[in-house]
Amino acid sequence: MIVFIRHLSFILCVWMGYAGELAAENYSEHTETTSITLTEQNIVLNYDQAVRFSQVLGDTYSYTNNKIYPLGISLISPHKKNLVDQKKALVLDALKELNTVEANNLIAQLSDLNFVYREKIETDIEKVRLISRSxxxxxxxxxxxxxxxxxxxxxxxxxxxxxxxxPLKANYDLKDYVSDLPIFSDIHTQKTGNKKPKYHSAWVIQPNQDVYLANDIQWARTLYFLSPGAFIFIELADLPNKHSNLNTDIAHLLTYYMEP
Structure with missing residues (x-):
């Protein structure tokens, strides 16, 4: 009987994985209740069992009169907040170790930002309803x-x-936005003679958490269009080998940024 139970548990775990369930780690495996807090409306939706994401979205839409921007919808797991805090701490520690003007500016920009654990998930309600894996x-x-x-x-x-x-501008791509950036801050104005920065690569972080590095943006024929609410991160240059992945880490940390 013990062997049978163990085999059954293994089969159930595999089935749940293929079904794509997002189980909360702070709940026991027998807990079925689900609660969804709508952060903007300060409303809690309670379900007495596990629930499909499509039903949650459908129920949620009925509580707002605003036109919802699907790419900006965030499903947040509060019990995973420590994972994001660890990522942020590692990034800030690396920047402090660099101790350059650019690194210190990024420390100031990132330190007070609100980071949460956003699940990487499709949020367009029609796609969620039509595609089972979403x-x-x-x-x-x-x-x-x-x-x-x-x-x-x-x-x-x-x-x-x-x-x-x-401001978001029609028909603007990454190159256009980068070319329109203002002059450097006072410290850099003294160093560069009031010249505008010239960037050849930048990270794009879309509001649905898609992230990629665009190279040779001044000359490449590829056009990189940004969705409303997207971020551009101008990466640090000449990083030492010890921190060679720092730009990547910063770009991916920004996928967890949440407007306060």
Whole structure:
């Protein structure tokens, strides 16, 4: 009987994995209740069992009169917050070790940002309903943030003392936004003779957490278009081997950024 139970448990675990369920780690395996806190509406949706993400989205839409921006919807797992905090701490420690003007500017930009564990999941309700692998079972505690469509993109760069936003412009691509960046901060103005920065590569972080590095953006024929609310991160140059992955780590950390 013990052997049978062990085999049955293994089969159930495999089945749950293929079903794409997002099980909350702070709940026991027998817990089926699910609660979803709508952060903007301050409403809690309670379910007495595991629930499909499509049902949660459908129920959620009925609690807002605003036009929801699907790419900006965030399914947040509060019990995984420590994972994001660890990523942030490692990034800040590496920047402190570099101790350059650019690194210190990024420390100032990243230190006070609100980072949460956003599940990487499809959030377009029609796609969720139609594609089974995009419609996981949820159990445990989650938060759901419903975004309206932003009219800006945000820039992060060690060449500036603060991150800042730029208005979203029709038909603009990454090269256009980068070419329109303002002059350096006062420290850099003294070093460069008031010249504008010239960037050849940048990270793009889309609001749905897609992230990629665009190279040779001044000359390449590839056009990189940004969705409303996207981030541009101008990577640090000439990193030592010890911190060769720091730009990648910063770009992926920004996928967890949540507007306060």
């Amino acid at each position: 419609n996981p079972m949820l159990r445990g505690q989650y938060q759901l943030f419903l975004s309206t469509r932003p009219d800006y993109i945000r820039i992060f760069s060690g060449d500036y003392e603060k991150s800042f936003t730029k």
